[in-house]
Amino acid sequence: MAQPEEIAATGPADAGTQAPLVEAPADTVAGEVVLRLTDLVKTFPGVRALDGVQLEVRAGEVHCLLGQNGAGKSTLIKVLAGVHQPDSGQVEWRGEPITFANPQAAMRAGIATIYQELDLVDDLSVGENAFLGHEPRRMGFVRRGHMARRTRQILGRLGHGEIPPGRMVRALPAAGKQIVSMARALSHEARLIIMDEPSAVLAHDEVGNLFRIIRELTAQGIAVIYISHRLEEIREIGDRVTVLKDGRTTAANLPARDTPTRDLVSRMTGRSIEYVFPERPAAGPAGAELLQVDGLTRSGEFADVSLDVRAGEIVGIAGLVGSGRSELLETIYGARPAEAGTVRMAGKALRAGSVGAAVRAGMGMAPEERKSQALLLGEPIYRNVTLATFGRYARFGFTNAGAEEAEADRIAESLELRPRDVRRPVRTLSGGNQQKVVVGRWLLGDTKLLLLDEPTRGVDIGARAELYQVIRGLAARGVGVLLVSSEVPEVLGLADRVLVMREGRVIREAPAGELDENTVLDLVMAGSLMEGAPA
Amino acid sequence: MSDATPTPTATPERPQLPAQSPPVDPAETAVAGDKAASTGKLSWWRGDGGEGAKRNLGLIGVLAALIAVGAITKPDLYGDPTWVWNNVLAILQLASVVGVVTVGMTFVIIGGGIDLSVGAIVALAGVWCTTVATQSYGAGGMIFAAIAVGICVGLVNGVLISYGRLVPFIATLAMLVAARGLAAQISNKQTQVSTSTVINDIAARKVLGIPILVYILGAVVLAGWVLLNRTTFGRRTIAVGGNPEAARLAGINVRRHTMLLYALSGLCCGIAAIMLTSQATSAQAAMANLYELDAIAAAIIGGTLLSGGRGTIVGSLLGVIIFATITNLFAINGLSIEAQNMVKGGIIVAAVLVQQFQFKSFTRLLARNRLTTTP
Numbered sequence: 001m002a003q004p005e006e007i008a009a010t011g012p013a014d015a016g017t018q019a020p021l022v023e024a025p026a027d028t029v030a031g032e033v034v035l036r037l038t039d040l041v042k043t044f045p046g047v048r049a050l051d052g053v054q055l056e057v058r059a060g061e062v063h064c065l066l067g068q069n070g071a072g073k074s075t076l077i078k079v080l081a082g083v084h085q086p087d088s089g090q091v092e093w094r095g096e097p098i099t100f101a102n103p104q105a106a107m108r109a110g111i112a113t114i115y116q117e118l119d120l121v122d123d124l125s126v127g128e129n130a131f132l133g134h135e136p137r138r139m140g141f142v143r144r145g146h147m148a149r150r151t152r153q154i155l156g157r158l159g160h161g162e163i164p165p166g167r168m169v170r171a172l173p174a175a176g177k178q179i180v181s182m183a184r185a186l187s188h189e190a191r192l193i194i195m196d197e198p199s200a201v202l203a204h205d206e207v208g209n210l211f212r213i214i215r216e217l218t219a220q221g222i223a224v225i226y227i228s229h230r231l232e233e234i235r236e237i238g239d240r241v242t243v244l245k246d247g248r249t250t251a252a253n254l255p256a257r258d259t260p261t262r263d264l265v266s267r268m269t270g271r272s273i274e275y276v277f278p279e280r281p282a283a284g285p286a287g288a289e290l291l292q293v294d295g296l297t298r299s300g301e302f303a304d305v306s307l308d309v310r311a312g313e314i315v316g317i318a319g320l321v322g323s324g325r326s327e328l329l330e331t332i333y334g335a336r337p338a339e340a341g342t343v344r345m346a347g348k349a350l351r352a353g354s355v356g357a358a359v360r361a362g363m364g365m366a367p368e369e370r371k372s373q374a375l376l377l378g379e380p381i382y383r384n385v386t387l388a389t390f391g392r393y394a395r396f397g398f399t400n401a402g403a404e405e406a407e408a409d410r411i412a413e414s415l416e417l418r419p420r421d422v423r424r425p426v427r428t429l430s431g432g433n434q435q436k437v438v439v440g441r442w443l444l445g446d447t448k449l450l451l452l453d454e455p456t457r458g459v460d461i462g463a464r465a466e467l468y469q470v471i472r473g474l475a476a477r478g479v480g481v482l483l484v485s486s487e488v489p490e491v492l493g494l495a496d497r498v499l500v501m502r503e504g505r506v507i508r509e510a511p512a513g514e515l516d517e518n519t520v521l522d523l524v525m526a527g528s529l530m531e532g533a534p535a
Numbered sequence: 536m537s538d539a540t541p542t543p544t545a546t547p548e549r550p551q552l553p554a555q556s557p558p559v560d561p562a563e564t565a566v567a568g569d570k571a572a573s574t575g576k577l578s579w580w581r582g583d584g585g586e587g588a589k590r591n592l593g594l595i596g597v598l599a600a601l602i603a604v605g606a607i608t609k610p611d612l613y614g615d616p617t618w619v620w621n622n623v624l625a626i627l628q629l630a631s632v633v634g635v636v637t638v639g640m641t642f643v644i645i646g647g648g649i650d651l652s653v654g655a656i657v658a659l660a661g662v663w664c665t666t667v668a669t670q671s672y673g674a675g676g677m678i679f680a681a682i683a684v685g686i687c688v689g690l691v692n693g694v695l696i697s698y699g700r701l702v703p704f705i706a707t708l709a710m711l712v713a714a715r716g717l718a719a720q721i722s723n724k725q726t727q728v729s730t731s732t733v734i735n736d737i738a739a740r741k742v743l744g745i746p747i748l749v750y751i752l753g754a755v756v757l758a759g760w761v762l763l764n765r766t767t768f769g770r771r772t773i774a775v776g777g778n779p780e781a782a783r784l785a786g787i788n789v790r791r792h793t794m795l796l797y798a799l800s801g802l803c804c805g806i807a808a809i810m811l812t813s814q815a816t817s818a819q820a821a822m823a824n825l826y827e828l829d830a831i832a833a834a835i836i837g838g839t840l841l842s843g844g845r846g847t848i849v850g851s852l853l854g855v856i857i858f859a860t861i862t863n864l865f866a867i868n869g870l871s872i873e874a875q876n877m878v879k880g881g882i883i884v885a886a887v888l889v890q891q892f893q894f895k896s897f898t899r900l901l902a903r904n905r906l907t908t909t910p
Contacts, residue, residue: 335784359786367784374784376777378845387774388785394767441785 017169031059033095034192034223035111040089042075042247049075050086051247057192062214062224064234066257067244068268068486073227075453076244077194079223081113082106094191104133108279108429112185113194118177120169127151127165130183154183158213170216175206182213193217194225199233199320211237229320231261243267265521280471289347289450290480293332296341301327302318302504309449309480314471316483316495316512318520324504325484326368329451332482333365335356345449359388364442366435368453368484375426382408382422384437389444397502415470432463439470449480456490468494488520590838594853597882601860607866617701622863624746630859631752632657632810633829634852638759638843639803639849645763646796647776647843648703653804654694654826655714660684660808661818662718665727674733681812682805688714689801693794705799711827726819729812739812748810755806760848772796777844832879833858836886857882 035057042050048073057063067073078084079091082100090097093109100106104343106113120129127147128135135142136150151165160179163172169180177187178198185193195214199207214224214237228234234241240255242249243264251267291309296302302324309315319325330336337353342352343362367373375384382401386393391398393407408422415436417429426437435455442450452471456464471494475481485491491498493510500508500523508515508523548549582824606613608792613619643650664681665667672680688710693705729735737747763769771792774782783789807826812818833854839846 202582333784355783356786356788365784367780372778373780374778375781376774376844379773379777383770387781387787390770397766397768399765399767399770 005380014240024313027075031061031221031223033057035060035092036090036092038078038090038092038462040079040091041087042079042084043087044496048077049090049247051353052249053089053244053247053251053256054252055242056253057223057225059191059223060218060221061239062218062226062237064241064255065225065227065244066234066241066264066268068488070248071244071268073244077113077115077196077227078223080106080111080192080194082111090244107188107190108112110189110191111194112188112190112192114178114181114185114196114198116196116198116200118181119189120177120180122170126155126172126180126183127170129152129169129180130165130187132184134188150187151183153250154186155179157186157216158182159209159216171494175202175209178202178210179213179512181307182217190222192223192225194227196227197229198226198366199228199230207233226447227371231264261522262518265518268521278469280472280475280496287313287478291332291482292342292344292347294342294344296328296343297339298331298336299339300504301336302331302501304419305501305504305506307482307499307506307509309482311448311480312475312478313483314475314483314495316485316491316492316498317501318485318488318498318524321486322522323501323524324499326453327364329453329482329484330367332358333363334441335365362446362448363451364388364447364449365451365455366438366442366455368457370412370431370434370438370457374441377427378425380423381412381426381429381437384426384440385411385440386443386444390446407444411443414443415440430463432459432467435459435467436465439467447479449482450474452483454482454485455483456485456487488517488524492517492520537692547619554605576725589854590710591847591850592785594837594850594857598853598857598860601857601864605864609865611868617778622867624744624749626859626863627749627752628746629862630855631746631748632807632823633826633833633858634822634855635755635803635807635810636826637833637851637855638848639800640754641834641837641839641846641848642763642772643703643796643800644831644834644839644841645776645843645846646772646793647779648696648793648796649707649831649841650689650692650797650800651704651707651827652688652710652714653800653807653830654823655711655718656685656688656801656804657808657823657826658818659688659714659718659721659813659821660805660819661812661822662722662727664808665812665818666721666877670730670840670904674731675810677729677731677734678809681808682802685801685803685805685808686798687801688805690794692801693797696797697790697793704879715820722818722820724820726817728817734809734813735816736813737810738816748814751806751810755803756848756852765815768792768795773844775843827857829855837884838886 004151032054032519035055037053037055040050040053040055040513041048053072053076055063055065055076065073065076070313075084079086080100082103082105082523085099085101091099093111098107100111104112121132124132125146131147136146137143146214152161152414155161155165158179160176163176163179163325167176172180182193198210202210211233214226216526218224226238227236234256240517241251241254241264242257243251243254245268251263254264271373287310289308290313291307293305293307296305305324305328307315317325317328327336332340334343334353334357342349343352343358345358345363348361350361351357371377376387382405383390386404386478390399393403393476405422409420411417411418412422417433417440426434429437439452439455450471455471456467459467471481471483475496483491483495495512498508498510498512498515498520499506502524612622636657636842640650640653660681663684664677669677669680692703692707692710695701696703699706703803737751740747742750765773771782771787774787775789775792780787802909807823808818809823815822834851835841835854836848836857837847837850837852839851859880861882862875865872865878
């Protein structure tokens, strides 16, 4: 069995392309290494999600994974869970190199994953969920009594013997569902449990219980990979921390309790590639008042948000996934009905919950999920570009494909779409070019305000710079832009004014020049630092 | 067909990690993607207009094969040009009523729905337009009644589905039951004879040697084709069915459009009701039985995606004609309707298999299911 050793020793030949690994003596953890990842690489079309990940997890430890959105955490989890197969690199599981062909294989090997969206069947009982797919059976019949007994036993082990195995999962609160997910992991005799933001769905006191369970699990020699944006949780429950950035390990095996926050944050953000942002116009924008949002509220999503955007101004919203920023954008756009508050365009109040009204008032939106929310993938580019405007080229209801193609081609030229063949189905384009199609849609017609939700997600570096140019160019033409991004440098580099959102509220508003990345990151994620962690 | 050959990365013999794929710069992958796209090799499967046309060529191939089977089994009949021409007309006439219903069904399915109530709507419209009261208004009144009933029932479906948020399957299943019940109630379970010679002549007459029913089918198909391919209505249909969320966020009124699609289907049912009433010179509550299944099957073998967003009117027409040809083939060979239904079922399954298991995804599936755990 492999002895504990520094990960850097197994480090690869691609040195020089990445920031040096920070090593720390892992004195607190004595268990044997159960999982070792070496140079893991996973690419998707147009994006290199994992680009040389190193990770070492020992039995009985809580190993925290830290990284910004898009750093590759989710992809990494999915590789470990057998959902994705790595392109290259090695996964060593309990001393043996291994590849999981599918999630079942990973589970059989003893790796259980608890996803953020719990994958339970609401209409099955607690016991049936815990043993889903591997029910104890005899001659084809489920041994219900046996299953209930074992479920009760596992729940007891988790300190929740009070949950009846026969209860429908639908009837359980979020915390209870999480217990069932963990019971499922234990029913597989898991040696490694991966938890993706388990605290996100829990109330404060429930988190304490979660930690108690995690400690009991690790005391039994089970390894836990724990993912969370909340630094104070990592300090409380974690043993070691590995930091990912742009699909690479930038720091491995840092002691979770003693590493200064400053170091962690700089490891997460340390730029390996500088983004190229277009120059801001010299004179500050003084356009007319365009969008006014007043006290907008949707319970559970965001509360009492007020903001305004002027013509020619780029306003950026920084915040984590779940901070309510995407929901806010969709509510402004009318895609979700507001519960309270008003949205005005050029002084005129818009009907709540009507996309049509927003579009007629001159709004356009490039939503967060390009493929599921914005594109008709099998349809040609030009039809996607004109999806919101094809009616304008039509006469008496008859479409004018020629005019649409010509206009789409003009847009394609100005956005440097590649390839510039507007009859090609959108699905054949790379992510960046697909995004250009979505943005280009609102360059036709008279869009006054463009709402951009994560405009550069899954877009490669070159196309990013082009998109930034396009967005700045639009502002220069007098279009107002409201931009949401979880990449803080993007918000700071592109926007004129920045709003910081956390837990559904705007907690800071300032000109982009007055903020720096660490300040914003502290505001965004570590507000919890102030409230919690004595460390 | 170049993309049908498995790519090297899919070779299942090597259980190790695919070390042969070298690290690639993101910029390079993007360029490679562009290159692959510009060769146009994807268009065979997934192109816009090209794909539908190719698939329709395949359907014409099936049709040719069916005719060849006919020619082999009955060489004496197929040697007679007059018989062949009359047989073609017979097949088209056989296809005409279901064909009209299928055009409406194609729109509904492309728009992401399903309409199980079409047969029942045809029956209700047929019964309604042949009541003594309606017939007293003459042929014009009958035609108006049939079409108005069709549209109204379609609108009820549409409102329930788009504003009442019922699942299309449930809403139209309920309508199937209810509309037949209402038809039986109105007709008092009797067969209502049409006394209008104008109506009865529609099915009996020919113009320039071609039955009027075939002209009606042609007109509906042509109108459907134009509506789908050349109007904003058609464009919205594809958008709403292909990606309702994207359509909504682009400012398209998805609910209203969904409602209109069911009204359109109802309109087609109203037209079909007149045609069917004319053929039988009567109407009854049990008429147009199981037309929903024929129409759905024809649309699906015609290449309409059951999940919505894709489909062609020409494909659906070919689907209907293929079914009619099978019926005709079995009839001239004196074979049973049971055997005929078995062949129809087989054809539906084959068509859907071809749609879903395109070769590429099939090889990918094989590669994925192979166990690759190393010892």
